[in-house]
Amino acid sequence: MFKKDISPGSKSKVKSSVQRAIRTQITTTYPLLAPYIDEIIPKKEQLDAMKIPDRVTLYLIGPTPLFFQHMTDAILPHLKLVHRFPTCFPSIRIDRGAIRFVLSGATLMAPGITSTGGRLPSGDKDEEGLYGESQKGSVGEGEREGGGWYGGRELEEGEPVAVCAEGKEEACAVGVLSMGTKEVKEKGKGPVVEEGHYLGDGLWKLSTE
Amino acid sequence: MADTAESPAEPQSRHVTYCGVCSLPPEYCEFGGTVKKCQEWLQRNHDDMYERLWSADALAAATSSLSVDARKRAEKDAHKKALKAEAAEAKHAQTISASKVYIKRIERNKRKYVTSVTGLEAFGLENKKVAKEFGKKFATGSSVSKVPSGGEEIVVQGDVSEEIEEFLLEKYDVIPEDNYELVEHKVKKGASAT
Numbered sequence: 001m002f003k004k005d006i007s008p009g010s011k012s013k014v015k016s017s018v019q020r021a022i023r024t025q026i027t028t029t030y031p032l033l034a035p036y037i038d039e040i041i042p043k044k045e046q047l048d049a050m051k052i053p054d055r056v057t058l059y060l061i062g063p064t065p066l067f068f069q070h071m072t073d074a075i076l077p078h079l080k081l082v083h084r085f086p087t088c089f090p091s092i093r094i095d096r097g098a099i100r101f102v103l104s105g106a107t108l109m110a111p112g113i114t115s116t117g118g119r120l121p122s123g124d125k126d127e128e129g130l131y132g133e134s135q136k137g138s139v140g141e142g143e144r145e146g147g148g149w150y151g152g153r154e155l156e157e158g159e160p161v162a163v164c165a166e167g168k169e170e171a172c173a174v175g176v177l178s179m180g181t182k183e184v185k186e187k188g189k190g191p192v193v194e195e196g197h198y199l200g201d202g203l204w205k206l207s208t209e
Numbered sequence: 210m211a212d213t214a215e216s217p218a219e220p221q222s223r224h225v226t227y228c229g230v231c232s233l234p235p236e237y238c239e240f241g242g243t244v245k246k247c248q249e250w251l252q253r254n255h256d257d258m259y260e261r262l263w264s265a266d267a268l269a270a271a272t273s274s275l276s277v278d279a280r281k282r283a284e285k286d287a288h289k290k291a292l293k294a295e296a297a298e299a300k301h302a303q304t305i306s307a308s309k310v311y312i313k314r315i316e317r318n319k320r321k322y323v324t325s326v327t328g329l330e331a332f333g334l335e336n337k338k339v340a341k342e343f344g345k346k347f348a349t350g351s352s353v354s355k356v357p358s359g360g361e362e363i364v365v366q367g368d369v370s371e372e373i374e375e376f377l378l379e380k381y382d383v384i385p386e387d388n389y390e391l392v393e394h395k396v397k398k399g400a401s402a403t
Binding site: 097 | 240287
């Protein structure tokens with residue numbers, strides 16, 4: 001979606017009523033984010049909207065990008081926000097070999113997830129709140145707090161996900177599933193996340209000051 | 210209400226360090242194409258992280274999971290990317306050395322002057338922002354206007370050409386000193402008169 005570099009557009013202030021609507025939209029889409037919503041979007045803070053090409057709106061507070069939305073599609077978190085609250089988003093994991101393709105903007109294909117390095121929500125309650133390598137504790141700061149129901153539930157088509165990578169702590173992309181996770185497991189091929197926001201793309205590099 | 214207001218004070222969010230060279234989280238630097246520079250930067254600024262990410266066993270662990278074939282392909286790809294990044298950088302360096310910033314003093318009305326600055330875009334600066342800064346710094350009017358020949362210039366009220374050079378040198382060290390050019394520009398009588 002953001003393969004090309006984006007030049008920052010003009011910011012406009014968001015009406016407080018719209019801001020409230022966005023808040024509720026975020027909390028319903030990402031229930032795990034609800035406890036932190038006041039930290040992300042403080043009630044008194046003025047939310048800004050920036051129009052960027054392809055009818056995408058980026059919401060930010062001051063210089064911090066928070067969410068972006070294509071027309072009226074699902075509201076997706078900016079990767080910087082995912083990095084700040086890693087456990088609050090449903091996530092899948094890709095294997096090492098797939099990282100470089102994702103980081104150059106390719107569509108995420110099923111084999112990258114179904115292989116040994118990848119991970120899908122298993123429907124297993126034990127894997128709740130799994131993000132990246134965090135649960136194994138082999139890399140990084142070990143287990144993180146605030147586990148939820150994400151790892152423990154099959155994700156449906158059209159749901160937003162954060163894409164983590166094997167051996168990495170941080171998420172490398174966000175996007176919308178174009179195939180439910182159950183189907184991915186059964187089929188094992190085809191595109192899974194099309195057109196997302198990945199590290200180093202135009203949206204990532206967009207200067208928001 | 211007081212509780213909710215206080216809870217954000219203690220940071221709930223994690224603070225993630227981003228690479229100063231390629232802006233990605235350091236663990237993804239290897240995919241960025243400017244690996245060497247990123248490594249140097251990380252070693253200088255975050256030594257502990259450098260140790261963790263680029264030590265020999267960390268690298269071995271990372272590559273061992275891939276098949277030989279895939280590794281080869283990845284290597285080739287990385288090499289290509291690095292070359293591309295290098296080429297882009299060389300090009301950038303060239304444009305920097307080739308382009309100049311012109312600071313023009315334009316006589317407006319006998320002893321009154323305006324100063325126009327052009328050529329900042331080539332160095333990746335934004336005219337609009339720099340204009341605002343000039344205005345703040347020199348406490349004068351400062352605006353961006355279009356030049357008939359295409360492009361933009363910053364017009365600052367008053368003769369501040371030397372101060373501008375100093376200010377720019379100090380603030381934006383991407384521009385080498387030799388690339389400044391002070392120009393005296395006289396407008397013929399009648400042309401500027403309103």
